[in-house]
Amino acid sequence: MSIGRGALIVIEGVDRSGKTTQCRKLVKSLNDRNIRTELMNFPDRSTLTGELISHYLKDKTCTLNDKAIHLLFSANRWENHDKMKELLENGCSLIVDRYSYSGVAFSSIKKNMDLRWCLQPEVGLIKPDLVLLMTLSDEVMLNRPGFGNERYENVEMQKSVKEVFQTFADNEDNWKVINAAGTIEAVHQKLLREIISKIEEIGDSPLEKLEF
Numbered sequence: 001m002s003i004g005r006g007a008l009i010v011i012e013g014v015d016r017s018g019k020t021t022q023c024r025k026l027v028k029s030l031n032d033r034n035i036r037t038e039l040m041n042f043p044d045r046s047t048l049t050g051e052l053i054s055h056y057l058k059d060k061t062c063t064l065n066d067k068a069i070h071l072l073f074s075a076n077r078w079e080n081h082d083k084m085k086e087l088l089e090n091g092c093s094l095i096v097d098r099y100s101y102s103g104v105a106f107s108s109i110k111k112n113m114d115l116r117w118c119l120q121p122e123v124g125l126i127k128p129d130l131v132l133l134m135t136l137s138d139e140v141m142l143n144r145p146g147f148g149n150e151r152y153e154n155v156e157m158q159k160s161v162k163e164v165f166q167t168f169a170d171n172e173d174n175w176k177v178i179n180a181a182g183t184i185e186a187v188h189q190k191l192l193r194e195i196i197s198k199i200e201e202i203g204d205s206p207l208e209k210l211e212f
Ligand code: 2DT
Pocket: 042, 043, 057, 073, 074, 098, 099, 100, 102, 103, 104, 106, 107, 152
């Protein structure tokens, strides 16, 4: 397949929807088809802001102000912006496990956190060509093996986040909802189909910036 620039593909979804497994499989399948692709995930815990974020997530006694942690998550994306732009412009596609939408969803459901305010630091980041939202019904979500021990890994928070994601999916032009309840392979094939068709569609169109 002839390709121009790389595609920015974001995978969003609640915990236990299989995002991480699918992201890895997608990168492999795309590379196997000679579509050069790299995996990224946010938060990127390997950077300086990532270390702070990781500490905040692991240590629930850490009392960082909600706006401050929101800006750190956003800064963590900005830290990676130039590298992402370069890869995409050089023809490498990116499969990204969580992006700005997780940032907005997890912060805006907190008390006194205004949605408009939460969106602002994301403006100007690279706009994904496609956001694939992996959805699960509450029942299936609850029946999957247990949550981890980090902050946010609880049912109430995940249910609220799911609603924010659905609002994005209803209103943004670049979103597609994928039912994540099937087998790993079946879900993989659905995601892969969407991604390949998007890569064929974008050709060499310029990268766009996020705006809300
Ligand atoms: P992982 O379990 O995927 O490592 O995520 N989060 C994530 C935010 O609150 N804001 C963000 O901008 C991002 C990208 C979601 C760790 C947790 O961090 C949350 C779960």
